[in-house]
Amino acid sequence: MKVLIFGLPGSGKSFLANELVKLLGDKVAWFNADKVREEANDWDFSDEGRLRQKDRMNSLCEDAIKEGKIAIADFVCPFEKARLDFGANYTVWVNTIQSGRFEDTNAVFERPMAASFDYMVTDQRGNEDAINIAWDLSDRFIWDNKAPTTQMLGRWQPWHNGHQALFDRAIAKHDQVYLMIRDMPVDDSNPFDQTQVVKNLKHKLAKYCGKVKIGVVPNIMNITYGRGVGYKIEQEVFDDATHDISATKIRAKMREEGKL
Numbered sequence: 001m002k003v004l005i006f007g008l009p010g011s012g013k014s015f016l017a018n019e020l021v022k023l024l025g026d027k028v029a030w031f032n033a034d035k036v037r038e039e040a041n042d043w044d045f046s047d048e049g050r051l052r053q054k055d056r057m058n059s060l061c062e063d064a065i066k067e068g069k070i071a072i073a074d075f076v077c078p079f080e081k082a083r084l085d086f087g088a089n090y091t092v093w094v095n096t097i098q099s100g101r102f103e104d105t106n107a108v109f110e111r112p113m114a115a116s117f118d119y120m121v122t123d124q125r126g127n128e129d130a131i132n133i134a135w136d137l138s139d140r141f142i143w144d145n146k147a148p149t150t151q152m153l154g155r156w157q158p159w160h161n162g163h164q165a166l167f168d169r170a171i172a173k174h175d176q177v178y179l180m181i182r183d184m185p186v187d188d189s190n191p192f193d194q195t196q197v198v199k200n201l202k203h204k205l206a207k208y209c210g211k212v213k214i215g216v217v218p219n220i221m222n223i224t225y226g227r228g229v230g231y232k233i234e235q236e237v238f239d240d241a242t243h244d245i246s247a248t249k250i251r252a253k254m255r256e257e258g259k260l
Helices: 015-028 033-040 045-064 082-086 103-108 126-141 162-175 194-204 247-256
Strands: 002-005 030-034 070-074 090-094 117-120 150-154 179-184 212-217
Touching: 002 015, 002 045, 002 082, 015 030, 015 070, 015 090, 015 126, 030 033, 030 045, 033 045, 045 070, 045 082, 070 126, 090 126, 117 126, 126 194, 126 212, 150 162, 162 179, 179 194, 194 212
Parallel strands: 002 070, 002 090, 030 070, 090 117, 150 179, 179 212
Antiparallel strands: none
16 A cells, blocks of 8 residues: 655655654655655756656555555655656645745645545644554554454443553454444533543554554444354453443543543
C-alpha cells in the first residue's frame, strides 16, 4: 500500500509521517523528500526537477511495497496531475499553512480538489490526526477479516486496567481482536456516547493498529450458539485485585474530580 502525505514546506508533513511510523512500526517504510533528494544529490526545483522527484519517490515506494511494506511518501508534490499520477492508495493533505517559506513553491503549489485526497490535516497540535489516520489505514489495508480473531464485547465506560488485562489475553489467543461496543443510551452508568467511546479506545489501543477493529453493535444482551459451531465462549479468571477494578468506582472518582 502506498500513502502520499503532501503539502507546503513547513506544514508538518514529516511530523505526521514520523507519528505514523511510531504507531504502525515495522509495517512502514517512510521516504522523506529531503533525505531522498540528498541521496540523489538533486536539488533542482524546476517543474522538471519536481516531476523527477515524484518519479523517484514513486519508485522507492513501489520497491517497498514489493517487500510487503506500507510505503509512506512525504513530499510537497505541488502539481495536482502529479499527485494523481503518483497512484497512492491513501492521500493526506497537510493543509496547516497558507504559504510556505519558499516563494517559488508557493507560486506553483496547486490546492487539491476535495475528491483527490482521503484526509486533510488542518492543525499541527498533538498526534490526534496521526491516530485517526493510522486506524483508518489499518481498517482499510491491514486488518484481515478472514484471520482467526478473538471477540470482546462490552460498554467500556471507561476503558480501565481490568479491560486491558482481558484484552492482553484476548490478543494473545489469535493476535487479532474485534472490539465491539454495545450501543447504550447515555445515562449515569453510561456517560460517554458511542463517538466518545470509540475515540477513547483508539487512544488507549493506538499501538495495536492493524490488530484491532473497533465497531459499535446493538445493545446485545444474550449470546446463543448451536452445537459444533466452531468457536467457544470463555470466561477469563484474574487475581482479586484485577477482578475488583470497577468502572462504577472509576466513574464516581471522575465525577468527584470534575472529569465527568
